[in-house]
Amino acid sequence: MCVLLTDMYLKDIQTGVCAVEGEPVVEKESAATALVDGNNLLGPVVGNFCMNLAIRKAKEVGIGWVVAHGSNHFGIAGYYSMQALKENMIGMSFTNTSPLVVPTRGKERTLGTNPLSVAAPAEHGDSFVLDTATSAVALGKVELNERRGDPIPDGWGCDPEGHVTTDPKSVLTGGGLVPIGGSEATGGYKGYGLGMMVEVFCGILAGAQYSKYVRTWKVTDRVANLGQCFVAINPENFAPGFNERMSDLLSIQRDQDPAEPGSPVLAPGDPERLNMKKCEEIGGIPYHINVVKYINDYVKKIGISQLLPCDNVVSV
Amino acid sequence: MCVLLTDMYLKDIQTGVCAVEGEPVVEKESAATALVDGNNLLGPVVGNFCMNLAIRKAKEVGIGWVVAHGSNHFGIAGYYSMQALKENMIGMSFTNTSPLVVPTRGKERTLGTNPLSVAAPAEHGDSFVLDTATSAVALGKVELNERRGDPIPDGWGCDPEGHVTTDPKSVLTGGGLVPIGGSEATGGYKGYGLGMMVEVFCGILAGAQYSKYVRTWKVTDRVANLGQCFVAINPENFAPGFNERMSDLLSIQRDQDPAEPGSPVLAPGDPERLNMKKCEEIGGIPYHINVVKYINDYVKKIGISQLLPCDNVVSV
Numbered sequence: 217m218c219v220l221l222t223d224m225y226l227k228d229i230q231t232g233v234c235a236v237e238g239e240p241v242v243e244k245e246s247a248a249t250a251l252v253d254g255n256n257l258l259g260p261v262v263g264n265f266c267m268n269l270a271i272r273k274a275k276e277v278g279i280g281w282v283v284a285h286g287s288n289h290f291g292i293a294g295y296y297s298m299q300a301l302k303e304n305m306i307g308m309s310f311t312n313t314s315p316l317v318v319p320t321r322g323k324e325r326t327l328g329t330n331p332l333s334v335a336a337p338a339e340h341g342d343s344f345v346l347d348t349a350t351s352a353v354a355l356g357k358v359e360l361n362e363r364r365g366d367p368i369p370d371g372w373g374c375d376p377e378g379h380v381t382t383d384p385k386s387v388l389t390g391g392g393l394v395p396i397g398g399s400e401a402t403g404g405y406k407g408y409g410l411g412m413m414v415e416v417f418c419g420i421l422a423g424a425q426y427s428k429y430v431r432t433w434k435v436t437d438r439v440a441n442l443g444q445c446f447v448a449i450n451p452e453n454f455a456p457g458f459n460e461r462m463s464d465l466l467s468i469q470r471d472q473d474p475a476e477p478g479s480p481v482l483a484p485g486d487p488e489r490l491n492m493k494k495c496e497e498i499g500g501i502p503y504h505i506n507v508v509k510y511i512n513d514y515v516k517k518i519g520i521s522q523l524l525p526c527d528n529v530v531s532v
Numbered sequence: 533m534c535v536l537l538t539d540m541y542l543k544d545i546q547t548g549v550c551a552v553e554g555e556p557v558v559e560k561e562s563a564a565t566a567l568v569d570g571n572n573l574l575g576p577v578v579g580n581f582c583m584n585l586a587i588r589k590a591k592e593v594g595i596g597w598v599v600a601h602g603s604n605h606f607g608i609a610g611y612y613s614m615q616a617l618k619e620n621m622i623g624m625s626f627t628n629t630s631p632l633v634v635p636t637r638g639k640e641r642t643l644g645t646n647p648l649s650v651a652a653p654a655e656h657g658d659s660f661v662l663d664t665a666t667s668a669v670a671l672g673k674v675e676l677n678e679r680r681g682d683p684i685p686d687g688w689g690c691d692p693e694g695h696v697t698t699d700p701k702s703v704l705t706g707g708g709l710v711p712i713g714g715s716e717a718t719g720g721y722k723g724y725g726l727g728m729m730v731e732v733f734c735g736i737l738a739g740a741q742y743s744k745y746v747r748t749w750k751v752t753d754r755v756a757n758l759g760q761c762f763v764a765i766n767p768e769n770f771a772p773g774f775n776e777r778m779s780d781l782l783s784i785q786r787d788q789d790p791a792e793p794g795s796p797v798l799a800p801g802d803p804e805r806l807n808m809k810k811c812e813e814i815g816g817i818p819y820h821i822n823v824v825k826y827i828n829d830y831v832k833k834i835g836i837s838q839l840l841p842c843d844n845v846v847s848v
Contacts (some may be wrong), residue, residue: 248564249594249769278565279597283770306732322797324788336732344732346725353719371718378791396722397712402687403669406712409662409800410726412781416622416652416660420778423771427784453565454599455739462736465728468743472640475694481638484725 219507220356221289222514225258227436230518234258234288234440240265247277251422252284256439259290263309263444267296270448271303278453280446283417285424287442289313293333294347294488300335300448301343304459307335308447312418312426314433317351318392320405323378325392326428329354330414335485337451338462345485350411351393352404355433358384358393371398418443535823536672537605538830541574543752546834550574550604550756556581563593567738568600572755575606579625579760583612586764587619594769596762599733601740603758605629609649610663610804616764617659620775622652624763628734628742630749633667634708636721639694641708642744645670646730651801653767654778661801666727667709668720671749674700674709687714734759 228234235256244251250269254262266282273280290296293309300307313328329349336344353372361368362384373387373394374380380399381387395407419426424443431438451458466483474480495501503511512522544550551572560567566585570578582598589596606612609625616623629644645665652660669688677684678700689703689710690696696715697703711723735742740759747754767774782799790796811817819827828838 244769246594246769249766251770277593278562279595281595281765285771306737319785319788319797321790321792321795322785322788323791326784326788334729334732336736344728346729348722348725352713369717374791396719397668398714398718401685402714402718403712405798405800406664409664412660412785412800413650413662415781416650416778420652420774420781421622421765421767421770423773423777426777427781449597449737450565451737453560453562454567454737455601457739458736461739461742462732465731465736465743468642469635469638469728472635472638472642474637475639475690476637479637481635482721484721484728 219503219511221291222511224289224434224436226514226518228288228440229258231436233436233438240284242269248273248279248281250280250282252282254284254287254444256286256288256441259288259311259442259444260295262287263290263296263446264299266444266446267299267307267309267448270307270446271300271305274300274305274448274450275303278450280448282446283422284444284446285422285441287311287424287444288440289442290444292347293331294335294345294485296446297333297335297347298343298345301337303448304337304451306337306447306449306451307333308445308449309333310414310417310445312415312424312430312443314430315428316355316393316433317395317408317411318374318378319411320395320400320408321378323374323376324428327395327408327411327415328430329393330411330418332410332414336462337459338466339459340463342463342466343485344462344466344483345488347484347488348396350396350407350414352396352398352407353393355388355393358387362388371402371404415443417445421445535819535827537607538827540605540750540752542830542834544604544756545574547752549752549754556600558585564589564595564597566596566598568598570600570603570760572602572604572757575604575627575758575760576611578603579606579612579762580615582760582762583615583623583625583764586623586762587616587621590616590621590764590766591619594766596764598762599738600760600762601738601757603627603740603760604756605758606760608663609647610651610661612762613649613651613663614659614661617651617653619764620653620767622650622763622765622767624651624761624765625649626730626733626761628731628740628746628759630746631744632671632709632749633711633724633727634690634694635727636711636716636724637694639690639692640744643711643724643727643731644746645709646727646734648726648730652778653775654782655775656779658779658782659801660778660782660799661804663800664712666712666723666730668712668714668723669709671704671709674703678704687718687720731759733761737761 270280586596692706
């Protein structure tokens with residue numbers, strides 16, 4: 217789950233918009249596929265159920281392709297794809313999300329940031345982990361610039377008339393994010409196509425809400441009914457030596473001379489890996505004091521214990 | 533096949549670098565997966581074999597995921613994904629290609645333009661067809677600007693030192709293309725991750741050549757041994773009403789007010805559809821006179837009949 221979305225998850229639970237009892241149910245099934253009704257449970261409950269099912273199928277027939285309707289915000293896409301790594305399999309996860317992205321040439325928010333994640337195991341615990349929204353950036357990045365009073369780079373968002381803008385306020389009030397690639401001239405239609413692809417695998421294949429019908433971001437006035445897709449692929453069903461080739465592919469990228477000395481070429485997943493290493497070194501995950509206050513405000517409301525005061529203050 | 537690559541295909545055949553006799557062979561198989569040895573046959577021979585196999589599997593168990601090694605340039609990725617539309621299925625195809633793309637922060641060409649294609653059927657013959665390289669643009673676009681003496685937009689390619697450049701010559705001589713998204717600041721690492729994903733599904737999963745080991749573009753000095761991946765997914769294994777939702781998803785995009793009047797929002801596949809309609813209206817595919825000369829030069833060499841003179845000259 218995302219710490220910064222705790223209020224959204226809690227509001228969904230407290231208002232009864234989201235179910236807290238029950239189990240996801242398989243509605244239709246083959247050796248390699250399944251359609252799951254998430255029964256409006258929390259996203260991670262549905263996600264774990266579906267990813268485990270996909271992995272079981274991949275053990276039997278080499279691939280499991282599982283889609284769910286009736287789901288909720290599932291947190292981090294990479295969490296599910298990475299479950300497959302434990303079984304030495306390729307994992308994928310996709311979800312549709314609230315409409316925030318304006319398609320190339322348009323001016324209406326008709327797609328979510330629709331993330332996709334793919335993870336593949338290499339040798340000695342190393343792996344490839346791609347986890348990316350199909351929008352140029354996340355909404356949070358635009359909000360951050362707006363709070364700081366900074367303009368945004370060209371190619372992050374558009375104004376209510378559909379024109380790419382550097383004004384974060386204009387993106388947040390009536391405009392929207394643009395797809396990966398930015399404007400049409402810089403190939404934004406590629407990201408638009410990828411966002412549509414995620415919607416096909418999620419809302420359309422699952423029979424969930426889709427596109428502009430998904431409820432507004434952070435407005436928990438009605439059931440979300442998100443569509444999600446979970447895939448596991450067993451390399452044992454294909455050519456021997458998968459992990460060795462994966463390690464080599466990662467090394468080819470990482471070991472090349474970087475354009476800027478001191479700024480090495482990273483493999484997808486490396487930034488998060490570096491951050492986890494740092495957290496292990498300092499003995500925990502550092503949170504900004506405002507985030508700690510935010511969490512403590514919420515846990516107070518629901519009567520559970522607050523985060524303890526911590527004297528391990530880290531400057532970042 | 534690509535008309536403009538006729539010389540490459542012919543050179544591969546005439547020099548014996550590519551096989552002209554034989555059939556692709558299934559090496560390993562489950563109800564839902566297959567590993568195919570393309571036996572160094574022409575890409576379309578391998579591609580048709582694999583896509584047909586994927587569709588047969590999807591009819592049985594809802595999905596077919598087929599990868600091939602020992603393949604060659606297969607032409608247009610969308611040709612294979614679109615085969616699935618005839619069976620009212622989702623189709624996907626992926627191929628690795630000769631190294632032309634420099635990863636984010638790097639300065640070496642260690643990835644191909646690695647295209648991916650996804651096609652999904654809507655109602656009344658309508659469909660979603662995404663067919664995109666994972667590089668910002670195709671090499672041909674840079675070559676065109678170089679021939680015209682025009683600079684290229686920021687975010688298409690980099691110089692031999694890995695810095696994004698507007699000089700097409702520098703991209704073509706020692707530099708390279710950059711991934712979808714352009715530089716690191718504009719999200720090029722997303723395109724880099726997608727290019728890696730395609731390589732995982734192709735060279736790595738199939739045990740073919742991969743990354744920088746794939747032979748140099750248009751240098752037919754040795755066997756290509758490309759890796760390719762073909763997928764069919766049967767919507768019947770998921771929620772009823774797939775085609776209706778697909779049509780609605782396409783309409784939501786196409787029917788919105790465009791940012792520029794007269795420049796309507798298109799769905800992926802629409803530009804090609806519009807072009808096909810135009811060709812039907814004028815009674816054929818218009819080729820530039822230089823392309824006709826190029827083809828006739830080649831067919832003369834191998835002793836087959838040239839393209840007939842045509843009085844239907846179209847100005848475009």
